[in-house]
Amino acid sequence: MKKVLFIEDDTVVRENTAELLELAEYEVITAANGKSGLGIAKQELPDIIICDIMMPEMDGYGVLENLAQDPATRHIPFIFLSAKTEHKDIRRGMDLGADDYLTKPFEEEELISAIESRLAKVAILKKINENDNAPVQESSREKINSLQELREEIKKYEQQTYKGGETIYEEGKQSNHFFFVDKGVVKSHRMDEYGKELITSIYKEGDFFGNTSFNKTNAYTEYATAMEETRLYVISREDFKNILVKNSNITLELIDVMGDNIAGIKEQLLEMAYGSVRKKAARTILLFSQKIRRHPTQSIRISRSDLASVAGMASETLIRTLSDFKKEGLLEIEGRNIKLLDVEALKRIS
Numbered sequence: 001m002k003k004v005l006f007i008e009d010d011t012v013v014r015e016n017t018a019e020l021l022e023l024a025e026y027e028v029i030t031a032a033n034g035k036s037g038l039g040i041a042k043q044e045l046p047d048i049i050i051c052d053i054m055m056p057e058m059d060g061y062g063v064l065e066n067l068a069q070d071p072a073t074r075h076i077p078f079i080f081l082s083a084k085t086e087h088k089d090i091r092r093g094m095d096l097g098a099d100d101y102l103t104k105p106f107e108e109e110e111l112i113s114a115i116e117s118r119l120a121k122v123a124i125l126k127k128i129n130e131n132d133n134a135p136v137q138e139s140s141r142e143k144i145n146s147l148q149e150l151r152e153e154i155k156k157y158e159q160q161t162y163k164g165g166e167t168i169y170e171e172g173k174q175s176n177h178f179f180f181v182d183k184g185v186v187k188s189h190r191m192d193e194y195g196k197e198l199i200t201s202i203y204k205e206g207d208f209f210g211n212t213s214f215n216k217t218n219a220y221t222e223y224a225t226a227m228e229e230t231r232l233y234v235i236s237r238e239d240f241k242n243i244l245v246k247n248s249n250i251t252l253e254l255i256d257v258m259g260d261n262i263a264g265i266k267e268q269l270l271e272m273a274y275g276s277v278r279k280k281a282a283r284t285i286l287l288f289s290q291k292i293r294r295h296p297t298q299s300i301r302i303s304r305s306d307l308a309s310v311a312g313m314a315s316e317t318l319i320r321t322l323s324d325f326k327k328e329g330l331l332e333i334e335g336r337n338i339k340l341l342d343v344e345a346l347k348r349i350s
Helices: 011-023 034-044 060-068 087-095 108-132 147-154 237-246 248-274 277-292 304-311 315-327 343-348
Strands: 003-007 027-031 048-052 078-082 100-103 158-162 167-169 177-183 186-191 197-203 208-210 223-226 230-236 331-334 337-340
Touching: 003 011, 003 034, 011 027, 011 108, 027 034, 034 048, 034 060, 048 060, 048 108, 060 078, 078 108, 100 108, 147 248, 177 237, 197 208, 230 237, 237 248, 277 304, 277 315, 277 337, 277 343, 304 315, 315 331
Parallel strands: 003 027, 003 048, 048 078, 078 100
Antiparallel strands: 158 230, 167 223, 177 208, 177 230, 186 197, 186 223, 331 337
C-alpha cells in the first residue's frame, strides 16, 4: 500500500480528502500546516506528497524548497493543491520542482489520476535504472541520433505558451528546468548598475535555454521574456540529464551548439564595447534577422528598446541611426517592422 502525505490547513478539506484516498486504498498521513508536514515528510518518507500552498507557519513553497534540499526527500513526487489559479503561481510551483498542480475544487477522479500518474512515473524510472545496470546489447536500445530527434523527444514533455512581453522566469528564482523553443522568440536579459536593460541572448525556434547545471540547483542569473507569441516545451533537469546520459553522441552535438551560442555572445559584448554606433546598429539588426527569421530579407518585428539594449546604446541614438540607414536605402521601416534591403552593405559598415 502506497503512503500519501496530505498537508492542508482546512480541516474539512483535509478530512474529506483523506477519506477519499483511504477508500482508494492508500495509506494516508495528514498534517495541518507546512511546518508539521515537513517534519512528518522527513520522518515517514511517504511515496508521494500532496500539499496546499497558503498555510500558517510555512506555506507550500517553503515545504517544497526544504524537501528539495534534503537528499532523502528531494525525489518524493510533490503535487500542489490550491485555490490559487494564476499563471504566475502555477509557474512558480513548477519552477521549484513540483510534479503537478491541482486547483480547488477538484474531482476525486482528477486527484487519483494525478497520484497514479506520478507514482507510475517513479516506478517506470526505477525499472529503467534497474535495466540500465544490467548487461544490455547496444542494438536493443532506442537511440536518439540527431538534435532534430532530440527536439522531437522534448515535445513529449509539458507545453507552455506565452504572449509577447510575458515573463518566462525571473532572476533569482530557482532553476530546475530546461526550455525548448518550438515557436516564437525569447530574449534573456538583465539590468546593469544604472537600471538599463541588457539583452544577453536571443533564442529562436529550435533553440534550448534555461538551467546551466545538471549537478546542482542554481538560481537564474537573468530574466527570460517572450518577444512574441511563443510556444515552449519544458523538461526537468533530471529528465534531460537522463536523456543525454543514454545518448552521449547527442550530448557532444548539443555542447557544440551551445559553444557557438557562447562565442556569439562574446562577439556581441566586444562589439558593444568597441564598435562604432553605425556598426553596432547594423550588426544588431543583422543579429535579430538571423535569430528571428531564416531569410535575412524578411521583415522582422522588434521594439526599438530591444534593439538598443542589444546594441548597447541609447534608444534615441539607435532611432537616428536607423533613420540614416533608411535614407541610404539599406532598410525599410514601417512601425515596428524592419525589412533589410541591402544585407551586404550592412555587413560592410565599419
